[in-house]
Amino acid sequence: MKILAVDDDPIILDLLTEVLRAAGFTNLTVCSSARDALNEIEQAVVPFDCFLFDIQMPEVDGIELTAAVRRTPGYAETPILMITAMSDRTYIDNAFAAGASDYITKPFEIGEVHARLRVIESLVTERKWKEDRNPVTAPQEPLALVSDELFQKRLQLQEIDGFIDYLALENYLLQVSRVSLLGMYAVGVAVRDFKRLFAASTVYEYESAVADVAEALSDTLKPQSFFAAHAGEGEFVCVLADGRNFDAEEFQKALNETLHEMDLHFCDGRPMSIQATVGDPVSLKVKSAKSLPNALVQAASNAESVALSGRVQNDEKWTKRTLFGL
Numbered sequence: 618m619k620i621l622a623v624d625d626d627p628i629i630l631d632l633l634t635e636v637l638r639a640a641g642f643t644n645l646t647v648c649s650s651a652r653d654a655l656n657e658i659e660q661a662v663v664p665f666d667c668f669l670f671d672i673q674m675p676e677v678d679g680i681e682l683t684a685a686v687r688r689t690p691g692y693a694e695t696p697i698l699m700i701t702a703m704s705d706r707t708y709i710d711n712a713f714a715a716g717a718s719d720y721i722t723k724p725f726e727i728g729e730v731h732a733r734l735r736v737i738e739s740l741v742t743e744r745k746w747k748e749d750r751n752p753v754t755a756p757q758e759p760l761a762l763v764s765d766e767l768f769q770k771r772l773q774l775q776e777i778d779g780f781i782d783y784l785a786l787e788n789y790l791l792q793v794s795r796v797s798l799l800g801m802y803a804v805g806v807a808v809r810d811f812k813r814l815f816a817a818s819t820v821y822e823y824e825s826a827v828a829d830v831a832e833a834l835s836d837t838l839k840p841q842s843f844f845a846a847h848a849g850e851g852e853f854v855c856v857l858a859d860g861r862n863f864d865a866e867e868f869q870k871a872l873n874e875t876l877h878e879m880d881l882h883f884c885d886g887r888p889m890s891i892q893a894t895v896g897d898p899v900s901l902k903v904k905s906a907k908s909l910p911n912a913l914v915q916a917a918s919n920a921e922s923v924a925l926s927g928r929v930q931n932d933e934k935w936t937k938r939t940l941f942g943l
Contacts, residue, residue, distance in 0.1 A: 625675060650677070654670075658686065670682055680708075680717075683712065698734075709789070716775055763818055802861070805896040806872070809893070827847060
């Protein structure tokens, strides 16, 4: 695994070099500034597989560097692990919002760094295996029909405000749990009959619909502070910084109004008529670190239960517009 580590402290860089080599990670490049790092990325013949960034650096900090890397072609999904002394919630939020995949605070435990890198290594290996097995070959690929494998895949939607990778969302919760989860809630959103609705659609139509729902979800959640992720098929999970006054039914109504106003259609002109359901929020306050990923699963399950129960909007006007296109 090819790694790039960036820190303006030479002592930390030397320490990281020894820590990584002890775990067998020897394909390592180190830089003392963000500008040097971006030059290394630009000049690399073989792309980097993983990044380790400090936050506090002169001129361009690690959060700005993370955002710059995410804008670089080919690095939208490359794991970025922040290794920093900054443990304040604001830094954590800003790092993940910029595109960080994981976060470790200094002074770090060697075993923790090794464990996080092993997880990253397995993800990188799996991704490369899938790419080798299914190479991207055709410009017409977006016109192919959606496969079950794509339905199950959690799509990357970082270009939408508040959206991060699903695994990054889990890592975010684990890191924030060390500060405080007071007032934080997980909320699931599911599109009713999503798989049936898109069973015969193209990859382009499916991925566009997922992005459109995510955009509507983001717009409806604003201006409150949140992170969200696609959970596969038509399911999404959101983490609200303060969800104590969250009303699932009212939010469901507002979300569906937003979706209706988007006037979504398939490529052949048929209306999509997407209807979202919102599950009861799951409090994260009393969750242990190990149970936090399960809280996201429970939130998604709550939304799916609402979809299966057939709960409909009380707004008769909205219902007629959605069902009959009025």
